Amino acid sequence: MVSLHDLAQSLHSGNTSCVATTGYFLERIQRHDPALNAFIALEAQDALSAAKALDLELRNGQSRGPLHGIPLAIKDIFERSDKPTSAGSQVGGIARGSTDATVVRRLRAAGAIVLGTLNLDEFAAGGTGDNPHFGRARNPWDLERITGGSSSGTAAAVAAGLVPVAIGSDTGGSLRLPAAFCGVTALKPTWGSISNQGVFARARPFDTIGPAARDVAACRILFEVLSEPRPDAQSGANTVNMRQLRMGFATTAFRDTADPRVLVCIDDACAIWERMGVAQCAVDLPNLDLMTRLHQVIVKSDSALLHATTMREHAHQIGFPARSAIEAGLFLPAGRQQEALAVRSAMLDHFVETVFTQSDVVVLPVVGTVAPQYIQCSGSNAAAIIRSFAQSGRACRFVNYLGLPALALPCGFVDGMPVGLQLIARPYAEDLLLAAGDAFQAASRWHLAEPSGF
Amino acid sequence: MPVDAATILAQASAYPALVLSPLRASELALEVNDLELACEQALERFGPGSNAPFEQALRHNAPPRSSGVR
Numbered sequence: 001m002v003s004l005h006d007l008a009q010s011l012h013s014g015n016t017s018c019v020a021t022t023g024y025f026l027e028r029i030q031r032h033d034p035a036l037n038a039f040i041a042l043e044a045q046d047a048l049s050a051a052k053a054l055d056l057e058l059r060n061g062q063s064r065g066p067l068h069g070i071p072l073a074i075k076d077i078f079e080r081s082d083k084p085t086s087a088g089s090q091v092g093g094i095a096r097g098s099t100d101a102t103v104v105r106r107l108r109a110a111g112a113i114v115l116g117t118l119n120l121d122e123f124a125a126g127g128t129g130d131n132p133h134f135g136r137a138r139n140p141w142d143l144e145r146i147t148g149g150s151s152s153g154t155a156a157a158v159a160a161g162l163v164p165v166a167i168g169s170d171t172g173g174s175l176r177l178p179a180a181f182c183g184v185t186a187l188k189p190t191w192g193s194i195s196n197q198g199v200f201a202r203a204r205p206f207d208t209i210g211p212a213a214r215d216v217a218a219c220r221i222l223f224e225v226l227s228e229p230r231p232d233a234q235s236g237a238n239t240v241n242m243r244q245l246r247m248g249f250a251t252t253a254f255r256d257t258a259d260p261r262v263l264v265c266i267d268d269a270c271a272i273w274e275r276m277g278v279a280q281c282a283v284d285l286p287n288l289d290l291m292t293r294l295h296q297v298i299v300k301s302d303s304a305l306l307h308a309t310t311m312r313e314h315a316h317q318i319g320f321p322a323r324s325a326i327e328a329g330l331f332l333p334a335g336r337q338q339e340a341l342a343v344r345s346a347m348l349d350h351f352v353e354t355v356f357t358q359s360d361v362v363v364l365p366v367v368g369t370v371a372p373q374y375i376q377c378s379g380s381n382a383a384a385i386i387r388s389f390a391q392s393g394r395a396c397r398f399v400n401y402l403g404l405p406a407l408a409l410p411c412g413f414v415d416g417m418p419v420g421l422q423l424i425a426r427p428y429a430e431d432l433l434l435a436a437g438d439a440f441q442a443a444s445r446w447h448l449a450e451p452s453g454f
Numbered sequence: 455m456p457v458d459a460a461t462i463l464a465q466a467s468a469y470p471a472l473v474l475s476p477l478r479a480s481e482l483a484l485e486v487n488d489l490e491l492a493c494e495q496a497l498e499r500f501g502p503g504s505n506a507p508f509e510q511a512l513r514h515n516a517p518p519r520s521s522g523v524r
Binding site: 190191192205287290294296300312313314315316317327330331333336339340342343344345346347348349350352360403425426427428429432 | 503
């Protein structure tokens with residue numbers, strides 16, 4: 001499978017055209033998506049029309065940058081002026097919008113070609129990829145296993161090479177979890193770094209748009225295109241010196257419950273950074289359980305507020321995972337959300353003071369297991385899976401509560417399934433994450449592994 | 455005051471399309487009580503907090519310009 005960097009070079013050197021590239025990926029989608037169900041809608045004619053126009057620009061010597069002519073796909077949560085947005089639901093989506101979401105507008109302005117919209121858990125609320133209306137997204141590494149969610153199609157499409165990059169969202173691990181289960185790289189930026197204008201809201205204090213791709217380099221390009229300019233921004237990743245980087249590894253919170261083989265993969269990844277001269281130390285992440293629960297107070301309260309009318313009139317048309325992700329919020333006193341929001345700044349201050357004075361980045365699992373089988377997520381086995389996902393929530397949700405940036409990276413295999421780690425850092429320290437991720441992928445090959453049959 | 459399943463079922467009548475079994479109402483009561491407890495624990499540990507925009511806290515905690523890794 002070709003990297004975004006190589007694809008951009010081929011397009012700009014004239015070795016291939018936007019139309020040919022778009023046709024190549026459309027053909028892959030048509031051939032493989034029936035097995036994967038990563039896409040909700042394919043927009044082939046629109047994509048080919050856009051590709052023709054972009055080819056003309058290149059022939060005239062006009063380039064919009066590294067995304068010029070790059071085909072991609074978007075989670076079906078972005079408002080567009082010419083298409084409806086399902087949000088994975090039959091009752092709660094966005095009718096044809098009045099305008100394009102800022103993210104879509106930026107992608108198109110940069111020359112990207114939207115091939116279609118991607119499957120997700122209903123209302124972007126759920127962790128399996130099992131959508132009751134659009135069907136299950138399938139994990140390319142094993143079609144009987146879940147993709148993780150809610151950005152299920154995003155991760156599956158990238159992992160199978162149906163698109164070189166895709167856009168998802170992360171409210172409590174919704175991008176990082178499927179990235180880990182499907183073996184792709186994904187960036188969850190600092191909250192607010194990428195505009196949520198025109199995006200279906202899951203829980204507004206946490207919703208964060210981010211890219212998934214085969215490698216860190218592609219995520220960097222997407223982040224640079226999509227992020228809002230910051231007047232006080234510092235210089236980019238070229239100035240990060242790995243030998244001066246301090247890496248903390250989280251010890252107490254996850255090691256007692258994770259699959260030991262997953263921890264071996266993460267320890268091996270740490271050893272790679274250590275060989276580069278990255279200083280490492282153990283760090284204790286404070287108030288994890290409390291932040292995980294406060295995250296849920298806000299998610300459920302805000303979801304209930306957003307979907308009160310839908311729940312009143314159409315609750316019976318909403319699948320159980322989405323309904324259960326909202327229901328408790330209907331019965332929480334309104335003031336609780338304000339309390340959970342009000343202590344957020346103090347908890348961020350405390351976390352940064354405790355953790356990021358001794359380390360620049362922290363490495364921890366995304367989830368302590370590999371992707372389970374769908375059959376394990378139902379019936380009498382469901383309780384164990386729910387416990388497993390509770391642990392996943394513990395590793396991911398506090399990151400959203402604190403608004404921190406995180407980078408999910410493939411770091412090994414267990415039982416033939418990908419394992420993912422995540423790096424987290426201070427707010428707006430995406431450059432550190434991307435530099436550490438780049439260095440890791442330059443010294444390893446996990447991100448280059450491809451599922452067979454695609 | 456913790457809520458119980460009966461309270462949840464009574465409040466759920468405001469949502470005609472939402473049909474809850476007694477078991478589900480019990481689960482929700484437990485969940486609501488736990489989330490309320492989390493808020494109380496947070497207030498105990500961190501005080502009433504701040505209504506200032508969270509973006510301020512994010513900017514305040516961004517990496518220092520003189521960070522040693524640069």
